[in-house]
Amino acid sequence: MKFTSLRLQQFRNYPFLELNPGEGVTVLYGPNGSGKTNLLEAMHLLSLGRSHRTSQDCEMITAGQHVAIVHGQTARLDGNHEVEVRLYPFEKPKKRVLLYGKPAQRIADLMGHATVVMFSPEDIRIVRDGPAARRRFVDMQLSQIRPSYVKALKTYLSALENRNALLKQQKFGNTEDFENELAAWDEQLAAAAAPIVNTRRWFLEELSGYASQQYAEISENPAEPFAIRYTGPLAETDTPYRDMLAGLERTRKDDLQRMYTHFGPHRDDVTMTLYGKELRAFGSQGQLRTAVLSMKLGEINLIENEMGELPTLLLDDVFSELDIRRRSALLKATEHLQTFLSCTDKQDAAGAHAECFLRVEQDAAGQARVVEG
Ligand SMILES: Nc1ncnc2c1ncn2[C@@H]1O[C@H](COP(=O)(O)OP(=O)(O)OP(=O)(O)O)[C@@H](O)[C@H]1O
Ligand SMILES: [Mg+2]
Numbered sequence: 282m283k284f285t286s287l288r289l290q291q292f293r294n295y296p297f298l299e300l301n302p303g304e305g306v307t308v309l310y311g312p313n314g315s316g317k318t319n320l321l322e323a324m325h326l327l328s329l330g331r332s333h334r335t336s337q338d339c340e341m342i343t344a345g346q347h348v349a350i351v352h353g354q355t356a357r358l359d360g361n362h363e364v365e366v367r368l369y370p371f372e373k374p375k376k377r378v379l380l381y382g383k384p385a386q387r388i389a390d391l392m393g394h395a396t397v398v399m400f401s402p403e404d405i406r407i408v409r410d411g412p413a414a415r416r417r418f419v420d421m422q423l424s425q426i427r428p429s430y431v432k433a434l435k436t437y438l439s440a441l442e443n444r445n446a447l448l449k450q451q452k453f454g455n456t457e458d459f460e461n462e463l464a465a466w467d468e469q470l471a472a473a474a475a476p477i478v479n480t481r482r483w484f485l486e487e488l489s490g491y492a493s494q495q496y497a498e499i500s501e502n503p504a505e506p507f508a509i510r511y512t513g514p515l516a517e518t519d520t521p522y523r524d525m526l527a528g529l530e531r532t533r534k535d536d537l538q539r540m541y542t543h544f545g546p547h548r549d550d551v552t553m554t555l556y557g558k559e560l561r562a563f564g565s566q567g568q569l570r571t572a573v574l575s576m577k578l579g580e581i582n583l584i585e586n587e588m589g590e591l592p593t594l595l596l597d598d599v600f601s602e603l604d605i606r607r608r609s610a611l612l613k614a615t616e617h618l619q620t621f622l623s624c625t626d627k628q629d630a631a632g633a634h635a636e637c638f639l640r641v642e643q644d645a646a647g648q649a650r651v652v653e654g
Pocket of ligand 2: 317318319597598
């Protein structure tokens with residue numbers, strides 16, 4: 282898939298921008314703070330309905346403006362697509378999606394019109410940070426590959442929120458009504474957990490295969506076997522509904538005491554291993570970097586296999602910190618893909634076979650513009 286046109290209005294430091302990107306590698310270069318990441322973020326928003334770096338949508342609206350608009354057209358194997366996201370600071374709903382100029386019913390309808398894989402310096406957090414960062418990674422990738430997953434996740438999180446709210450009310454006494462209501466939420470939570478668990482397990486098994494292959498190619502030591510494993514309370518079970526109910530039953534006393542649901546896929550994690558040893562605890566800096574890069578490259582393979590076509594690559598400032606080996610692995614991946622690559626110096630993109638150079642600059646008023654050349 283490829284972006285054929287992009288339009289940003291009042292998005293971050295862009296008052297207005299129109300682009301008709303090429304099919305190959307586009308290099309965005311310019312000083313720090315000029316607006317390179319902002320442009321990549323706009324494409325991420327069009328593809329996944331959210332930013333790659335903030336969960337606060339309103340941060341993307343130009344300060345003081347009443348709406349931000351990102352519009353894009355893409356060419357996929359099945360034809361041309363047109364999608365638009367509008368963000369509002371105050372009006373409800375705060376986020377709206379338009380498909381072919383008409384309002385979509387749900388934000389999730391946006392999925393499948395544009396598909397991207399983003400590489401950014403913050404990716405290292407997937408390995409380094411706590412489980413929430415890894416769940417976020419899995420959820421974001423799955424939402425692109427399996428649009429029905431977004432709905433399933435929403436159903437689960439809303440049941441979880443309701444159950445937690447109920448647990449907080451129980452200080453007013455454990456009546457029979459309360460017990461019945463809690464049992465009803467247990468059922469709903471267990472039903473909602475099953476598709477989440479099954480989809481996450483499938484995804485991580487697939488990704489592990491591709492990523493370990495990538496790792497073996499990049500690593501200086503091909504004997505280092507890299508693997509990704511789904512871990513969590515239901516990761517091993519073939520009967521997630523039944524085991525979720527049993528788990529909720531087991532932790533009920535704890536849940537009541539601490540007024541929070543302790544069992545379920547909201548506590549899932551992903552374990553990454555090298556030689557069977559946990560990477561997070563034992564890996565060197567270089568090994569962590571290679572692991573993240575392998576996972577991202579593996580994701581490209583997975584998307585191609587699942588969707589029958591390649592995604593657009595967004596490479597945010599990742600080139601400068603990679604050594605020659607990793608850099609050439611990444612460059613190899615860009616060969617057949619539409620790619621947007623950001624860097625501060627034009628020279629950082631040497632070897633990228635750039636089709637087009639765009640200079641991003643910010644004027645005295647803080648407004649970004651993009652100039653070819
Ligand atoms: N909501 C907003 N309204 C107006 N300007 C904003 C908004 N959000 C961010 N900016 C501006 O955008 C600029 C940052 O843009 P961006 O993160 O794209 O920079 P960059 O070119 O990627 O820089 P670097 O090379 O340091 O990564 C800053 O000047 C910031 O003030
Ligand atoms: Mg940046």
